[in-house]
Amino acid sequence: MANALFGFGNLIDLPTTVLSCGSQRSNLPVSNLADPDPQRPWVTAGTTRDWAAADFGTAQPIRLLGLFGALLTSSALVRWRVGNSTPLAEAVPILDCDFTAGGLDPRISFSRAGTATYLAADGLLKTAAVNVPRFAYRYDAATSAMVALGLQLEPVGANLVPWSQDLDKWGDPLGNTTVTVNVATAPDGTLTADRLASAVTGADRLRRWNVAIPNDTLSRVLSVWGHVDAGRYLNVGIAYNTGGTSKLSLATADFQTGTVVLSQGVNEGIGIEPWPGGWYRVWVPLANNGTGNTVATLDLRPFNHPNAGQAAGAVLVWGVQYEPGTVPGSAVPTNGTAATRAADVATLALASVPGWNPAACTLVCEFNPPGRPANPASNGGPVQIDRGDNGRRLQLRLSDGVGLRGLVQMDGDTYWAGSYAFTAGERVVAALAVANGDAALAAAGTLWGTVAAPVLSGLNRLWLGSEDYSGTIARVTLYAQRLTNAQAVARTGPDRTTAVGDVYDSGWVAAGVAPGYWATLRLLDAPVVGRYARVDISDPARATQTVNGQAPGDLITGRLWASGVIQPMRNISYPIKERPVPMDTKQRGKRSGAVSVDPGATYREISFGYEALGQEDARGPFKEFLRRIGVREQIVFIPEPGGAYQSTEAILGRQAESTPLTWAQFAQWSHSMTIEEDPALGA
Template sequence: MTGRARNVVIANNDFATKAATVLTSPTSFVAGMGLSNILNDRLKMVCRTIGSSVILDLDMGYPVPISLIMLLGHNFTAAARWRIRGARARSGAASDAGGYSFALSDTVYDTRSILVSGTARGGYSWTSTMLDHDLTSGTLPTGASFSRASTATYFDFTGTMRTAASGEARFDYDPVTKTARGLLIEAARTNLVTQSADFSTGWGATLLNITAGSGAAPDGSNAANKLTATAVNGQHAVARNITAAPNAAYSFSCFVKADGYSVVSLLMDKDAAFVDRLTAEFNVSTGTITSAAAASGSASGASASIISVGNGWYRCTIGGTLSSTAGTSVRCIVYVNGQASYTGDNTSGLLAWGTQLEAGSFPTSYIPTAGTTATRAADVPTMPTSALPSFNGSAGTLVVASSQYVAGSSTGQLVAAEIGDGTNNNVIQVGTQFGSANFQYLVQSGGVAQAVLLETSFTGEQRRAASWAQDNFAYSRNGASPLTDTSGAVPTVTTFSMGCRPSGTDQLNGWISRITYIASRVSNADLQTLTNPATSAATRAATLAVYAGTEAVQPITLGTGSKTVYVDDQNMRFYAGARVRLSIDSSNYIVGTVTSYDRPSRRLVVSIASVVGSGSAAAVTISREAADLAVWPAVEPFGLTYWGDFRWGGQIDLLGEGYQPPGVHMPGLANGDGQPIYARYLKIEVQDSSLSWLDIGRLVVAAAYQPTINMTWDWRIGWTDPSQRERARGGQIYVDGRKQWRVASLQLANVGRDELLSQVYELRRAVGVRKPFALILDPTDPANLHRLTLWGSIPDQTMDFSNPQFGDYRAALTVEEHS
């Protein structure tokens, strides 16, 4: 028998027939129904003793592995209890009428006291003091909420542009590398182009043929526009005038893919006058800016960018301010193959899609339009400070990994994270300084700055950490030596926001990949470790583990109900139904029965039956109550149903009718380890207070074989009733009743070749159809163990062994119960 507790068990009666066995009784056994009968294959050859108890003493001759102990052909009732002990030695012998009964020494097993005593504790409670959340996982931290009053686009893990529903957070991916970038947070923007994807509507073409539906766009739709240069000399372009105030910063962008030509020029000008204008040229085969952004007239702040979005598509952008004076419109032009004049070939051109004109010096995620302008609302993820683990108003640390489109904003802030009250008065903030490219750690209480730690702002992912306590502030980026401030108060705050302010403004315009909050002021050295990009995952985890939480011992309180305790010694053993005592001292304790025990975790659940005294303690003494096992644990309360547990009475039926389940005990099941015990001497004590004599028909003591792979599905067990039925002329049915027996069948599959031949094959040779053996279909079910255990033999001359495919060795087994 092995530790694979769910597998079928097969056991031959290896040792009982070889044992020097002695039966004793408080009185005597009946002549003619004596000791030798329990070793006879005929189960009705019983050994009968006068009195309600009996002891079996066995000497196997040398220590043997014992997996199964079984009594058959008995008259025990539901009141039957037994105690089983195994030992390697004995001490002395006492003669009596039945022979002798010896005392045990070097005991290795005792069902009454598998565990003598030990220590149990109430376990531990864990209080988390840290939130460490990876936003590239595609989830928000527990307790966080998210709002955005519109749809918005992002790239999924396949690199395809998708549209998130209103109020749905966007977990964005790099469309080229397919790498998760984290939570995308952007401010509100409006696309002023009313037909962003369709160049055939609202756009004026010059020496170009426009063909819609010419290929897959970045969103996967067949909506790309082919802009084909005609065979006429001149500039080849599409343009449209857009009502807008040009005396502000704008960004004009378009998704472009080479299709015969590789060069595209973008141009914005004021009021279509070609005086105040911004322009740049791009190569969408190489992904480069071939002519730098330039401003003419009174235009200023020219910028350009080209970003690959996969599958040969690039997003090309120009930006800047067209004029410092008022105007009525902005003209946007897309030049195919540059601004110079040339003669096309009516074939070559570019694929274009997704134009966007938005107020701002840099582009944001694409906002699709179809006939009118469209606005993407601001992303606002927040959570109350009450949702932060162990948040307190005196000290804390915030670590944020983020990246933003641009280093700073000339008109506002780019906030990576903030804990505040929704006003400017009480703030703990990590973000850019207002109207500046400096990054700051700002602490403000009551409208007064308490700490302002500044550094240069950067694009690309940065890891920043800020910690606070009274007169103790520090800030570090990417492992740099912390900036500190040793004077200032900690503000009273209520809301934590990611990528924006609690008021829902000053969005980061970028991604947050990880956010960490710690409810204490982390050391300066740990700030550097947590922000250093070179820190390994293991080192980071070890550093955070120091701050992860606090553990407290849970006391055990005496009282009724169910108690869960943890046993100190993993070698202690319990089984369901065992009685245990949990004692503070000799005057204060509780007694109950074991509901369950998980040995690896040492978690013991006890149903309390009685309470003596009162009190509580972090640790108690646990001991086994001196009580013997029920021979049959019940599935249902006794007598609940007519055909239920023990309605058969348990009496041996000399007329050959009724159900006589065996008494079965498996030490490995009781111990919880699935292992046999090794003992030379075995003492079995049985008592049934409801009887004045006891019968035992057969004793089985055996090692067992348990397959490494359990039997296949479709195992079967059922009753065979050989009774003869005859109907009389008058219609009455007469039954010649005969003893029923059970038949079980199963198949072992995928058993290894060596295992099949050395175990199952040899078992078949040893028992043939002559010798009985025990079959236990489910050893993990103690309440039904007697129902799923058969003492029987193979009913026919063959037992099938087969090898239906490579590596799959099989054996079919049928067992017919002996009666």
């Protein structure tokens, strides 16, 4: 058996300790000693994840961390951190807009001069009215769930194809295809999907539309929704071959597997994505080459085999779109003429945000860009802070061929605080931290660069979807302080936290809470010294599991412990005795003599002895330990620290009985103890 140890002097009870937690409730995790209501646990209502942090005022030695009375499931995870450089309580933002909840902060001004489409929570493509914001979703084919993306923002867009839903209006240059209109339910829930079919075998077949374009080098993208029918393959192609050097790109999509199985010509970002109801949207981008081509030839070929010229086939198609860009924007329906989509404009006056200070701030944004801008002259970003123009600004900026960049601009002088090469469709979390002439860019849990930049003044506007940004924004958070580089990195990492355990960080580990004991302990390999301590708890199973009679839903995580330890050099003696002590109330009837019992809580009592304490222990730390704890101070006793039964054998209580240190004949010291568990800690 390993040497037993004691934890005592809970730092949570220090008069200088300041506690905070993510739930922002008044009943913070305190110990019985300091809590005026010892029956009150730390409860987080309506969530299965929370954190608590302690600021001890000054650096303290720490070896033992724990939670007692923690009603957690067997799959719960915890993360312990100790730090000195920055508080482990979350930095408090002055603005925090979560757009995945489906609403706008009333201080945000939003406008759009026309209607626009978006994928809604029910899995249907919907149309938002003029000046109505769109809160978009993504379909997760693996789980068949709709995932909230947040506020959808796009610049001015267009569909250059005049017939987006009526393929019977398209040309049939080979005379061997048929179109049956309005035979199936389309992604918008209407009966407008067409069947594109061909009965030929061993020859090409297609529907074609020609679009006049300038002799330029701009990228444009052709997209279409498709669904299996009698066949499963659709070849989608663009060709520029009307006066200059020919250029083409073709992709064959398999609507059964949701993959692109064949590409021909150049591939400048061919893609496919799942939609509800078995639909897929496939797209083919192609940049013109400036050699004299002024017509884009758009072709759709139905097959029952991925290679052209094979067996006959038929597929369902809907919503053909050809537009500037490298990835498709939201659907722009057409019915005889090309159509445009107006730009979304969303701004917030920072004068309405208490605490705003342009000299020191951190801007954090979580967003989903569908792709980078079409060319370097078409840049934008999910969020920007400026003075109403681009003369002075802070911007999370997307740049073609570079990715995400942190921009600080001051009256014509431009400073770049690093760059991050994200991938198309990635959920990006990025932070731009600025203060005192210094700026830093963090994204995806990594610091991508810093730059010495001027302190900006006069910034008074937050612009969402600045310039030519196209995508969604899940969340925007603004801090009235420059987060440290480490905090900015942590804030953009998987946990989305500003907490940095620069002294100790356990990472996410199993809580290991055993039913009936309800404790989780973290014994550090060696003592550390830190001013701040924090525990994070994640227990998703608690949403559906009852624990110790407590209904699912609330996270009941007990009381927090942080302390040093004493560990005598000699071990406790055998036997160690543990017994349950009931707190029943008994009463005998005066006339009948019958005894009634009112059952109460049951607590544990542990008795043991140190029969071979060394003189250096007995006269030194162990004697001081006994003097300090007396019969009132709380003790954590761990018979086998680090062992498999640490969480079940450990007990938090007070010394009930003890014998004095005695002088033995063999120059050794002995001492016996009894520790009673605090009944109020029973979960």
